[in-house]
Amino acid sequence: MRPLIAIFINVLLIGGLFLYMGIRDTGEETHHIAEPEKAEGIYTLDISTTFKISWEEVFLLNAQGGENAVISINGMRLTGEMMKSPFDSTFRINNLPGIIEGKNEVFIELSRSSEDATRPAAVNVEIKKDGVKYFSDVFWFEPEEPVVMTVVFNEDKAKDN
Amino acid sequence: MKNIKTSFLYIVFILVVFSFFLLAAEREGKPVLFCSTTQINDFVKNVVGDDCIVYAVLPPGADPHTYQPTPGDAQRAASVDLCFENGLHLEGKNWMATLAKDAGKPIVTCTDGIEPLIIEKSGQTVPDPHAWFDPRNAAVYVRNITEAVCKLDPINKEKYEARARLYLQQLRNLHAWIKKEVSRIPPHRRILITSHDAFNYFGRTYNIDAQAPVGWSTGSEIGAGMTPKRRIEIIESTKKMGVRAFFVETSVNPKLIREIARETGIKIGGELYSDSMGEHGTAGDTYIGMMRENVLKIVKALE
Ligand SMILES: [Zn+2]
Numbered sequence: 001m002r003p004l005i006a007i008f009i010n011v012l013l014i015g016g017l018f019l020y021m022g023i024r025d026t027g028e029e030t031h032h033i034a035e036p037e038k039a040e041g042i043y044t045l046d047i048s049t050t051f052k053i054s055w056e057e058v059f060l061l062n063a064q065g066g067e068n069a070v071i072s073i074n075g076m077r078l079t080g081e082m083m084k085s086p087f088d089s090t091f092r093i094n095n096l097p098g099i100i101e102g103k104n105e106v107f108i109e110l111s112r113s114s115e116d117a118t119r120p121a122a123v124n125v126e127i128k129k130d131g132v133k134y135f136s137d138v139f140w141f142e143p144e145e146p147v148v149m150t151v152v153f154n155e156d157k158a159k160d161n
Numbered sequence: 162m163k164n165i166k167t168s169f170l171y172i173v174f175i176l177v178v179f180s181f182f183l184l185a186a187e188r189e190g191k192p193v194l195f196c197s198t199t200q201i202n203d204f205v206k207n208v209v210g211d212d213c214i215v216y217a218v219l220p221p222g223a224d225p226h227t228y229q230p231t232p233g234d235a236q237r238a239a240s241v242d243l244c245f246e247n248g249l250h251l252e253g254k255n256w257m258a259t260l261a262k263d264a265g266k267p268i269v270t271c272t273d274g275i276e277p278l279i280i281e282k283s284g285q286t287v288p289d290p291h292a293w294f295d296p297r298n299a300a301v302y303v304r305n306i307t308e309a310v311c312k313l314d315p316i317n318k319e320k321y322e323a324r325a326r327l328y329l330q331q332l333r334n335l336h337a338w339i340k341k342e343v344s345r346i347p348p349h350r351r352i353l354i355t356s357h358d359a360f361n362y363f364g365r366t367y368n369i370d371a372q373a374p375v376g377w378s379t380g381s382e383i384g385a386g387m388t389p390k391r392r393i394e395i396i397e398s399t400k401k402m403g404v405r406a407f408f409v410e411t412s413v414n415p416k417l418i419r420e421i422a423r424e425t426g427i428k429i430g431g432e433l434y435s436d437s438m439g440e441h442g443t444a445g446d447t448y449i450g451m452m453r454e455n456v457l458k459i460v461k462a463l464e
Pocket of ligand 1: 291
């Protein structure tokens, strides 16, 4: 009789354990978000504007947490440290961090001087992958309109071939 | 005793007559406008300021899809100069157009000129009426309103146009601000689950995947078309998608979304303004305020 009771208790315990693990697993599944894979390759971002902007100043301001220019990639705000040196009329960020497999988003906000803001403006955004032009778009802005743009592009493995 | 009663009645009579005179004085020469929704009411007020008298049919929190006009609405429609509706069948069974038509008043459809998003509603494709959720569409509403009031009251044309210019600039700033705020959410987390599908334009404009388990139905229809099978599908798919939060809406019964949130263990990210703005005195009592409140809640929950 006793071995039978022991087996019964064991089955109960093991069963309970599995049941608990099952519940715990589904519980974890609820809050699990598949973090996307990092894309391979070196990406460069070039921004050129029809209005004057002191990139030196942007660089410094950003380093101090100022908001003369704001650039975010996939929800990650770039710091002055990541924004590399000014480059004539073009602002370049070498080795753009945070590009993932799938949908990518680059957010750019620039400020114009009050004098420049009385005229329309254009901003050219270009992304290169391993030195080859990969994406480019021109954004137009009316006088007084905030210079804010979002660039969306898809990065997938198939494109590498 | 009789004397007191008579003089009391006399005073009441004088007061009533006086208040009518006051009303008439205030209304003197001013055009009277009648708007269907709280958002349109706000757009119109931003353009006309104190130069017109503006009334809205819907109070804050009311649902335009299921609203039934009252005899009071019909009476008011008969006394106004111009009506404004959203159009694209936001006003269920086109109640605003019917009110205007029955009263013999002209009506402006604020969504005229907007390329509507086409969505599926019980197997049929229909235009999505929630166009104001893209501030660039709100600008179209404002331009349509401005054109109509300038025609109605050309003496004040310059004032209306100046106010509209200022407000359009505010809408442009709002659009830029939303883009910036949303940029803080990693794109793969941008899944917005709400009670009813009011957020398609918002989603398209700001790269957010907007979905609503209830589909089109709102208000009294809540839970309509929700079968146990569909319910299980929703629960499974939200778990798989990695949804971070559900949102309830001010003008929609939150029962169903709260139940699904409980069953999936996903939190409620807050209450969003959708088809109606907030009560007077709340942060969402203007269009810009309601958009701002929504964005702050969405970013906080999904960031
Ligand atoms: Zn709606």
